[in-house]
Amino acid sequence: MSSVGSALDTFPKLARANAERLARQVAIREKDLGIWQAYTWRDYFERSRRIALGLASLGFARGDKTATVGDNRPELYWAALATQALGGVPVPLYQDSSEKELAYIVDHAEARFAVAEDQEQVDKLLHVRAQCPRLEFIVYEDPRGLRAYSEPGLLSLAELEERGEKFALGHPAYFDDEVARGRAEDTAVICYTSGTTGAPKGAMLSYRNLIEMARIATDREGLRRDDEALAYLPMAWVGDHMLSYAQAIVAGFVINCPESAATVLSDLKEIGPTYFFAPPRIWENLLTNVMIRVEDAAWPKRKLIHFFLDLAQALERRRLNGQPRPWLPRLLAPLGQLLVYGPLRDNLGMRRIRTAYTAGEAIGPEIFVFFRALGINVKQLYGMTEASVFVAVQKDGDVRLDTVGTPMPQVEIKISEAGEVLFRSPGVFQGYFKNPEATRQTLEDGWIHSGDAGFLDAAGHLKIIDRAKDLGRLADGTMFAPKYLENKLKFSQFVKEAVTLGPGRPYVTALINIDLGAVGNWAERRGIAYTSYTDLSQKPEVYDLIQQEVVRVNRSLAAEDEVLRGARIRKFLILHKELDPDDEEITRTRKVRRGHVAQKYAALIEALYGDRDRVAVEAQVTYEDGRTGTIRADVAIKEVV
Amino acid sequence: MSEPAPPGPLLEVDGVSVRFGALLALNRVSLTIPRGEICAIIGPNGAGKTTLLNCISGFYHPYEGRIVFAGGERTHLSPPDVARLGIARTFQNVALFRGMSVLDNIMTGRVLKMRGSFLLDALWWGPARRQELAHRAVVERIIDFLEIQAIRKTPAGRLPYGLQKRVELARALAAEPQLLLLDEPMAGMNVEEKEDMCRFVLDVNSEFGTTIALIEHDMGVVMDISDHVVVLDYGRTIADGPPEQVRKDEAVLNAYLGVAHD
Numbered sequence: 026m027s028s029v030g031s032a033l034d035t036f037p038k039l040a041r042a043n044a045e046r047l048a049r050q051v052a053i054r055e056k057d058l059g060i061w062q063a064y065t066w067r068d069y070f071e072r073s074r075r076i077a078l079g080l081a082s083l084g085f086a087r088g089d090k091t092a093t094v095g096d097n098r099p100e101l102y103w104a105a106l107a108t109q110a111l112g113g114v115p116v117p118l119y120q121d122s123s124e125k126e127l128a129y130i131v132d133h134a135e136a137r138f139a140v141a142e143d144q145e146q147v148d149k150l151l152h153v154r155a156q157c158p159r160l161e162f163i164v165y166e167d168p169r170g171l172r173a174y175s176e177p178g179l180l181s182l183a184e185l186e187e188r189g190e191k192f193a194l195g196h197p198a199y200f201d202d203e204v205a206r207g208r209a210e211d212t213a214v215i216c217y218t219s220g221t222t223g224a225p226k227g228a229m230l231s232y233r234n235l236i237e238m239a240r241i242a243t244d245r246e247g248l249r250r251d252d253e254a255l256a257y258l259p260m261a262w263v264g265d266h267m268l269s270y271a272q273a274i275v276a277g278f279v280i281n282c283p284e285s286a287a288t289v290l291s292d293l294k295e296i297g298p299t300y301f302f303a304p305p306r307i308w309e310n311l312l313t314n315v316m317i318r319v320e321d322a323a324w325p326k327r328k329l330i331h332f333f334l335d336l337a338q339a340l341e342r343r344r345l346n347g348q349p350r351p352w353l354p355r356l357l358a359p360l361g362q363l364l365v366y367g368p369l370r371d372n373l374g375m376r377r378i379r380t381a382y383t384a385g386e387a388i389g390p391e392i393f394v395f396f397r398a399l400g401i402n403v404k405q406l407y408g409m410t411e412a413s414v415f416v417a418v419q420k421d422g423d424v425r426l427d428t429v430g431t432p433m434p435q436v437e438i439k440i441s442e443a444g445e446v447l448f449r450s451p452g453v454f455q456g457y458f459k460n461p462e463a464t465r466q467t468l469e470d471g472w473i474h475s476g477d478a479g480f481l482d483a484a485g486h487l488k489i490i491d492r493a494k495d496l497g498r499l500a501d502g503t504m505f506a507p508k509y510l511e512n513k514l515k516f517s518q519f520v521k522e523a524v525t526l527g528p529g530r531p532y533v534t535a536l537i538n539i540d541l542g543a544v545g546n547w548a549e550r551r552g553i554a555y556t557s558y559t560d561l562s563q564k565p566e567v568y569d570l571i572q573q574e575v576v577r578v579n580r581s582l583a584a585e586d587e588v589l590r591g592a593r594i595r596k597f598l599i600l601h602k603e604l605d606p607d608d609e610e611i612t613r614t615r616k617v618r619r620g621h622v623a624q625k626y627a628a629l630i631e632a633l634y635g636d637r638d639r640v641a642v643e644a645q646v647t648y649e650d651g652r653t654g655t656i657r658a659d660v661a662i663k664e665v666v
Numbered sequence: 667m668s669e670p671a672p673p674g675p676l677l678e679v680d681g682v683s684v685r686f687g688a689l690l691a692l693n694r695v696s697l698t699i700p701r702g703e704i705c706a707i708i709g710p711n712g713a714g715k716t717t718l719l720n721c722i723s724g725f726y727h728p729y730e731g732r733i734v735f736a737g738g739e740r741t742h743l744s745p746p747d748v749a750r751l752g753i754a755r756t757f758q759n760v761a762l763f764r765g766m767s768v769l770d771n772i773m774t775g776r777v778l779k780m781r782g783s784f785l786l787d788a789l790w791w792g793p794a795r796r797q798e799l800a801h802r803a804v805v806e807r808i809i810d811f812l813e814i815q816a817i818r819k820t821p822a823g824r825l826p827y828g829l830q831k832r833v834e835l836a837r838a839l840a841a842e843p844q845l846l847l848l849d850e851p852m853a854g855m856n857v858e859e860k861e862d863m864c865r866f867v868l869d870v871n872s873e874f875g876t877t878i879a880l881i882e883h884d885m886g887v888v889m890d891i892s893d894h895v896v897v898l899d900y901g902r903t904i905a906d907g908p909p910e911q912v913r914k915d916e917a918v919l920n921a922y923l924g925v926a927h928d
Binding site for chain 1: 802803806807809810811813815816818865868869872873
């Protein structure tokens with residue numbers, strides 16, 4: 026190491042090296058006005074530099090925080106780099122957060138600066154600023170609708186960069202000096218975890234955490250400079266920060282920002298990424314989309330597709346279980362490749378994928394098998410914000426259905442007495458911002474308590490059963506894993522969300538959310554008329570449809586798992602409204618908040634354990650603009666025989 | 667979008683009357699719309715609102731009175747000539763090319779601005795190609811502005827009603843009008859769609875400085891977004907002023923509460 030300043034131990038230093046080494050290589054693309062606009066690594070670094078100087082001209086001091094909020098836009102990634110260049114800490118926020126949620130984090134993180142995508146976010150931030158006076162400056166990227174605003178401290182990114190240019194004239198060495206002062210142990214980012222319980226916690230990750238884990242993962246997965254990835258997951262999620270920011274800078278691959286949230290699927294097709302990261306939710310959506318279209322196809326096509334999909338899934342299932350594969354299907358597979366798998370892969374925009382992950386939650390095995398059967402190398406990843414994402418990943422060629430793979434290099438895993446998964450790695454975070462209490466609970470002697478129940482099998486694969494605290498027993502002592510059952514239910518294209526109940530109860534019951542797209546399509550094809558989500562959800566035909574799914578889950582439970590087979594679902598009901606983050610029933614990353622649900626639907630739950638077959642219910646709903654209303658419905662309860 | 671403008675109001679309708687046989691649809695209606703304003707035209711069914719828009723856009727020609735647009739008299743122009751002057755409109759019943767994509771529909775809004783020869787266009791060469799790219803760029807800005815990227819390539823006929831209305835607005839904007847006439851832009855929409863449409867109307871007005879005249883039945887919308895309101899009843903102007911004033915006007919209350927006419 027020649028001098029401390031020249032070591033590539035922070036993102037600004039790495040990005041500067043990319044700007045020199047890969048000056049003309051594309052770093053990031055954004056679809057804007059219908060065209061994929063490309064920015065090279067030189068543009069990437071140069072724009073970040075200008076933004077940094079603009080921030081400096083406003084009096085940005087080392088240690089200041091910049092909240093960033095909006096869809097995935099190059100400018101927001103640059104704002105993060107600019108903040109880091111000045112020794113500050115970016116705090117990415119969820120773009121669909123309510124004002125209240127934003128206010129909590131902006132206040133807790135002590136953000137002095139905010140960079141927002143557009144008017145929608147600026148309006149929220151202006152309200153937030155009224156409660157959090159520490160927030161001084163709000164910078165926006167898209168000036169549309171904001172020209173008439175005259176609030177102090179509100180300026181456009183273009184104005185900020187202009188100020189930066191002027192500032193640089195008077196302080197030519199300022200930027201380079203500030204970059205050189207960055208250290209590996211500095212906090213690089215604070216990622217607020219959405220938290221299924223209690224207030225969000227801000228996990229502090231250092232440059233060392235992120236850069237080392239990014240390097241480890243890049244090496245193990247063989248990521249290259251010519252890889253392409255789609256940046257479409259919320260920037261506030263550590264997964265996007267790792268992949269679209271940390272790994273992209275470390276490995277130098279190309280990030281593509283979709284045109285808008287509504288165009289992600291067609292943009293995916295246009296880009297054809299080679300490296301893809303999606304939570305199970307997205308894989309489920311993709312599968313549902315495919316299946317709806319298959320069902321709409323003409324009869325011979327439909328039969329053909331079903332035949333080859335079933336064939337491939339049977340083969341893949343045997344392969345994942347290490348069983349021998351019969352010769353006839355193997356012989357037919359190339360034909361399926363030509364007629365079904367190849368075209369389908371292409372249609373999904375996944376023809377070029379070399380590595381794809383599913384992470385964030387357990388994926389339904391059927392969904393996982395479906396995509397693998399198509400020849401898409403999707404692998405399970407087990408990770409946490411507090412670990413800089415990577416803990417365990419399935420290795421290429423060593424993928425199994427029921428495990429999340431082997432630990433990443435330099436990651437140690439052990440199982441506590443209580444069955445909880447503990448680990449330590451170079452990615453272990455610095456602690457929660459201003460929350461030593463929570464840090465103490467999670468981090469013990471360098472080991473992180475994951476809160477997940479699981480075990481390492483004989484081959485060293487990690488198997489996660491459930492959240493440690495969710496794992497429960499029925500009144501008679503039968504083991505019950507709610508998430509496990511819910512994922513089985515959610516495999517059905519008709520089930521959007523499911524909440525199972527059981528601990529301390531005589532039997533297992535389920536609250537189910539139907540998928541409006543799939544069930545609506547199914548109902549239309551059968552000539553079942555409905556007026557609204559609530560109406561559709563309570564149709565007897567829909568209940569029959571869902572009952573079949575519940576029976577299927579019970580059957581597969583009995584066949585697959587000895588420990589959990591006692592916990593079959595006895596009764597279920599279909600909720601009359603969708604679980605919604607605005608009603609605090611699920612988190613922004615779509616994890617069910619059991620506590621809230623149990624409280625809100627207490628009457629329904631009691632009825633599930635009573636002997637009534639109908640129950641009247643009233644639920645408060647919050648519309649996107651914050652107004653509230655009430656939905657009343659008469660919900661049916663069905664017993665599964 | 668607008669060049670340095672001559673002083674005076676953008677549109678003056680002066681004593682205009684329209685007669686369909688024995689029916690006097692408009693009876694000496696006058697109104698003035700200053701540049702950059704959002705003007706709402708309201709009134710009960712059959713009051714003559716759409717007839718008035720049709721006069722302004724050249725579909726009907728009044729038998730008396732005159733229409734002055736941007737300082738010149740335009741009473742007897744045909745619709746294409748009116749469009750060329752910088753007046754664009756949307757229709758009460760959506761009038762899109764149902765089989766064409768959203769993008770192509772909006773491109774038709776540029777037709778009056780296209781110059782070219784049949785041969786060059788057919789070969790898509792040289793100036794023809796450059797011209798199409800330039801028009802496409804304008805259209806893409808409008809698509810971005812109205813947030814309809816996701817349906818760019820969808821046939822217009824397959825879209826839900828609210829989106830078709832938005833596409834119609836996009837097509838009108840593609841003509842880069844000085845005056846935009848909207849005939850019930852929010853009819854048949856749910857609350858959320860209405861709010862979106864209001865935001866787009868306000869944004870068009872503030873972003874491009876486009877003067878807007880709109881017919882609307884939703885009083886909440888009218889009072890929220892317009893700078894001034896003109897009330898028609900039985901072909902006559904019964905009130906004209908800022909929303910707060912019109913809201914209290916006795917003649918308007920009578921018209922809406924249905925006092926008997928003799």
